[in-house]
Amino acid sequence: MLNSLLPLLIFAALAVGVIGALRRARLWRQGRQTPVVWAHLFLMPKRYLNDLHHVVARDKAMAHTHVATAGGFVAAMALALVVHGLQWRNPILGGLLLAASAVMFLGALAVNHRRLNPPEKLSSGPWQRLSKSLLAYSVGMFLISLPLVGVAPTVLGGGVLALILLALVAWGLAEMLIGMGWGGPMKHAFAGSLHLAFHRRPERFDDQHRDPNSSERHDAHRGSRSTALFPLDLTAKVLGVEKPADFQWQQLLGFDACVQCGRCQSVCPAYAAGQPLNPKKLIQDMVVGMAGGSDARYAGSGHPGLDVGRHHGASNQAIVPRLVEAETLWACTTCRACVEECPMMIEHVDAIVDMRRFLTLERGETPEKGAAAIDNLIATDNPGGLDNASRLDWAADLEIPRIQDRPAGVDVLLWLGDGAFDMRNQRTLRALVKILRAGGVDFAVLGEEERDSGDVARRLGDEATFQRLAERNIATLSRYRFQRIVTADPHSFHVLGREYGDFGGNYHVLHHSTFIAELFDAGRISVAAPAQAETVTYHDPCYLGRYNGEFAAPRQVLAALGLEVAEMARSGYRSRCCGGGGGAALSDVPADLPGRARIPDMRIEDVRETGATTVAVACPQCTAMLEGVVEPRPRIKDLAELVADALVEPVRATNATSAPSQSREEEPA
Incomplete structure (x- = not known):
């Protein structure tokens, strides 16, 4: 019975899955069309196995779990198709299928263990079901395949046990293959793989193999970090993104790649401050808008202060305020912490700025202080x-x-x-x-x-x-x-x-931090040793660190000054934003409601945990935001001020027209 029903089940699941995948692709193609380079599909294995897992591996336990579960499933599915689907039965293939199913089972056990008491950042609902589906498929496929190596050939030949095992495999196939194309949790695997192949920012993959904690230096100007916003065609009929269909199709594909792991949520300064933005929920809002419907089925943390279930949308309906509140978009500091942490390399900030462009240029609905700043820029530069x-x-x-x-x-x-x-x-x-x-x-x-x-x-x-x-x-x-x-x-x-x-x-x-470090390297300036021991911590500006990869030079300057540096828990590429970027200081999002906090206040709390008496900064906006925290607090000093205070008699070079042009990039101490 199994020999006749299992091939039908496998091929039926594949067929229904392919139909669902084509349907999903039509949803992505609702977006603005750009050329499709099909040859990029060949880049997908390297980007998945190397570049993607570099980010995933920041959580080593989950990285190992993902390798076992996903790798085991892919291998088990491919072998099941050959062995059970095409009936190419032999002990070697059967043994490999058993091994793949066993590896998948071990990974699924770890997933289920995590889901017993899931952290707040994880979405539940269908994701809780997925963990059980993984177990069902691995167990069912393992037991059904035992006869291939000569184990229990008669017991599994028919009867109730055979039907139970067939049901387990059917359950797994429904989740893994059919759900992959029809909008279940596993759609992230299908969409995510294509997202890696057709990513809008292919340059991002050039640097992802590097250890973000290494001291290796790189040319900060080669552009491979790809953090610049895309230019807007000011002659277009619609400026910015009004509705989901206005996004480029690659962006819609990227939204569907979201695995709802909540890493973006856990590092977002606006979310931590209780502002009405959760980047994970925002991406799921875009998925709802693309496919049509409401957010009532969303099973994760929402935008703080905004109820889940009251928003809805469709691909050709305006996003704001039907699907997303305007204040959600204005709460973003564009710090790119969410983008840096996303294991699927989704570009949250691009989407937010695209929607802001429509609100500002088409509706004239920039928040009051922001509108005043723009009016001043127009009038006085x-x-x-x-x-x-x-x-x-x-x-x-x-x-x-x-x-x-x-x-x-x-x-x-x-x-x-x-x-x-x-x-x-x-x-x-x-x-x-x-x-x-x-x-x-x-x-x-x-x-x-x-x-x-x-x-x-x-x-x-x-x-x-x-x-x-x-x-x-x-x-x-x-x-x-x-x-x-x-x-x-x-x-x-x-x-x-x-x-x-x-x-x-x-x-x-x-x-200036890079240039000052070069002056120290060249012996062009010298400083006196500190008069007394002082503990300093350094705050990484988002637009210097995450955006441009300069983490080493500021720390080299502090080392040249002979200062003891105590790193904050959130430093380097995971530095917490000061709250002033992206026009957030001008966006008028209320910060005095119950449960809400000021982002710079949270950053100063990070500083206090180090015991530092001085915060070294390297950005005017960071200085303003951190000095806006009510005293008593550590003093705020720019790197240039610290160096200028310590300068001794200048060391003049014979050729004073230039300093070494060596640049530094990477990474946090």
């Missing part, structure tokens, strides 16, 4: 609405050279950023100027010709204002000669170095 001619007022006594007066060019163009209008950040800039002069660096500034880089406008969704600012800055920079740009602002560093290239502006941009 800076978000504060200040007279751009006053950009250098803080340096009236420093006689900083202007590049307009250097027709032969300079080595370093110092990009001030809009921190030049902020009294607190002016202290950082003065310290940086002192360091450059101590190192004999040939530098100059643009002065009033410098405009805002456009970072805030772009993250708030105003791509039009960003592109205008970018084009004007590029036109200005094209008139002058310089070797590289140095800036103390990671946001300007990222935009100038990563995002201006799409508009013809290709520059060698260094963050």
Whole structure:
């Protein structure tokens, strides 16, 4: 009986699964069409086995579980198709099938053990059922295959036991194969594999094999991290994403790849602060919108403060507010912690900014403070609405050279950023100027010709204002000669170095921490030993670390100062955001409701756990956010301030026109 029914069951499950897969593919193809390079399918094994598991392996127990369960199932299914489906029976194939089923069983046991008391970040519902389906298939297939190696041939030949085993296999096949195409939990395996093959950012796979904790240095400007936002065609009929069908089809495919593991949820600063954003729920909202229906069947943690089950959508219906509340989108700090942690390499931030673009450009619904900042950028080229001619007022006594007066060019163009209008950040800039002069660096500034880089406008969704600012800055920079740009602002560093290239502006941009580290390397500056022992901790800015991979240089600077550095639990690529990125400080999302906290307050609590008395920072926004925490708290000092305070008599080089151009990338200490 088994010999006749099992092949029918296997091929029926395959057929129904293929039909479901084609149906699922039609859902993805509702999105905006882009060319499909079918040859990329050949890249899938390497990306799955190497690049994907590099991220999965951050949780080693789950990595081993996944290898056993998924690997065991793939091997067992392939062998079952040959042995039972095509009736190619022999002891060797049978033994391999038994081994694969046994490995899958061990993995399934570990999955079930985790599901006995699942952590809050995991979704339940169908995912609880999946763990049992894995066991059912592995047990059923193992016992049914025993006769292949000469064990229990008569007992399994027919009767009730045979039907029970057949039912177990049928249960597993329904979950594994049919559910894979028809929207069950296993759809992540089908969608995820194709997502890896057709990923919008193939450059991400270039670096995923590297250990994020290694000290290996890499060229930070080769672009392989692929963190720049994609340009928006301002001539399109619809600007941004209004409805799920407005996403590119690869993005819809990526949403379906979500395994609901909750890693993004566990690192999201907005979620931890009780803001109305859970990145895992947001991706599932997009799946609901793509397929149609409501979020009532979602079985995980929702957006804080928003009830699960009251939202619904369809592929051609507006996302906001029917499917997602606007405040959910504005709560994001664009820190990319969710993207960094996602084992399926889903791009949450791209999706959020795409939806913000529609709200800002088509509806004019940017939050009040954000709208005011954009209006100021349009009117005055800076978000504060200040007279751009006053950009250098803080340096009236420093006689900083202007590049307009250097027709032969300079080595370093110092990009001030809009921190030049902020009294607190002016202290950082003065310290940086002192360091450059101590190192004999040939530098100059643009002065009033410098405009805002456009970072805030772009993250708030105003791509039009960003592109205008970018084009004007590029036109200005094209008139002058310089070797590289140095800036103390990671946001300007990222935009100038990563995002201006799409508009013809290709520059060698260094963050001031990297440049200062190079000055130390070259012996261009020297510092006095600290007068007394002090414990310092370093806060990694998102746009310097996760976005651009610079973790080593700031720590090298602190080491050169002779300071004892105590790392926070959340540091390096897992650093907690200060809460100021992506225009979040301007988004007016309430932070004073019950259960909600301020992100910078949480970050200062991270600092207190180290016992450090000083927080070394490397970003004007981080400085502002952390200094906004009510005292008593540790003092906040930019790296440039710490170095400037410790400088001794400058060491002048014979050739003061340049410093070594070696760049640093990677990784957290």
